[in-house]
Amino acid sequence: MNDTAAEIASQPDVWLESLAFTDQAQHELIAPGERMLVLGCGTSWFVAQSLAELRERAGFGETDAICASEFRPGRHYDRIVAVTRSGTSTEVLEALRMVPAATRTVAITAVRGEPVDELTDAQLALDFADERSVVQTRFPTTVLALARAAYGKDLEPIVADGRKALDMPLPADPADIDHLVFLGTGWTFGLANEAALKVREAAQAYSESYPARDFRHGPVAVCGPRSLVWSLGDTDRELDDVARAAGATAYRNELDPLAQLILAQRFALALAAHRGLDPDNPRLLTRSVVLTP
Template sequence: MTASAPTTHLATEVASQPANWLAARETAERFTASLPQAGEKVAVVGCGTSLYMAQAYAALREEQGHGITDAWTPTEARIGRGYDRLLAITRSGTTTEVVDLLTQVAGRIPATVISSSPGTPALEVAEPILMPEVDEKSVVQTRFATTTLALLRWHLGEDLSRAAEHAQRIIEAGESAFGPALSADQFTFVGRGWTNGVAQEAALKLRESAQLWTESYPMMEYRHGPLSISAPGRVVWAFGDLVPGFAEDVAVTGADLMHADIDPLADLVRVHLLCLARARRAGLDPDAPRNLTRSIILSPADAPPA
């Protein structure tokens, strides 16, 4: 059995991603007026996985010269900075912090929300971009998050065709794509620019699904402390181009460096498949991570202050 065998909801959802990304092109074109326009100052918000997709998009948008873009978790968002638009990402459409923030800015800041769940509160307080075709039964987010980022990359003018091809090859390769990661006892993920968000998401995925020890850092920060936990039997996984001397620094520790010359979003699919394999080896259900639910809905007493 390969890691991509559709024996769980998560496996099925992971395997659909290449096709989802290609289909996101049409979605981006259809909703182009609802998405951030060139020159706008934009705040992008989300929680958990959605926050990391927001971080990746914000960095990409700025790197490509489309305008100032800040990524926030809703409870820390400094909305009074003169933003032209608020973009929210929420799979469930029910996350309390996201819904509360959208409600607070209604009528003051144009707001758009990307979700996969129809008939939910977030869609009622912002302009909706609904993608029910990438909704998920697994608690662990994969295809909604990556398709959202794919949609936003299409909107920035990127072509995701190669990324989808890379991801499909990884899915077809199954466990042969994992190498030392299949048995490693610790993972340090690193990124550069927009792939810092991807590294954060990769670390979260393995924590959620397989209860593994994972950390994530900007690549240049690896030397400033994280290097100390690298050792034989552990993995350093890099997204994006390596900085000079990085491979040599990892080699000294005895850890295995994993780095693929492919689109980082496709390499994240390799992490998704690894989640399935490692969860299975640990006797865990990757669809139902310990202590987690599909959405965080807070009681009024626990909700953030307005």
């Protein structure tokens, strides 16, 4: 088993371990009434999208998400949360250096003692969820599992679904698929973005992601018999018919969306294996993007 596969398999147990940090997560991620921004790069940006939607829908206050490289001072935020597995990503550090001193800053990271610590007021260090892999799997899902627990969600059934996702059949034979489209809505749109990224990173395959209803507004045009259209969460079921009419395979299941992301990760690894690729050594990627000044 490669490192990436082992880390995917560990997720339900790691989610349970995150519950020890619930009090700290509630203190830093609820902040009732505050206007919050969540930022990150790559996978962490997609986590930020889901986290922002979860917090705002829970009624704790306006919450935005932005790619760290696009952050510009100007809008007022009471608190800025930076999601960064390594604590070293250049764009995250640059964004934090632009934050006004009066704004509370929080880092969610997997490594202690990195540069992000010096730029933030508080750190939520989930070092038990750190990864050897370049391709992120268990760190981002653990961040979201912990945030959901902090916002009042019972993790036990989510963990149970996660275990099911480790054992259930894949939605299609990877040999039959060379194009994937992930659809989400609300907080699961961030999951859809992350699922598509995993396919690109691990399998170098053509994958896309969209807000579910936007699928009919153009993206369906490139779907065909070798396409898999995968819906995450409570999306319109009529979209399955739209996908099938284009000749694609439509897929959804009733697992919790976070558990469905495990299944998508497994599919990305299976597709990589079919293509003769090593997911532990993805093409052109490194664990952290550190730019030379």
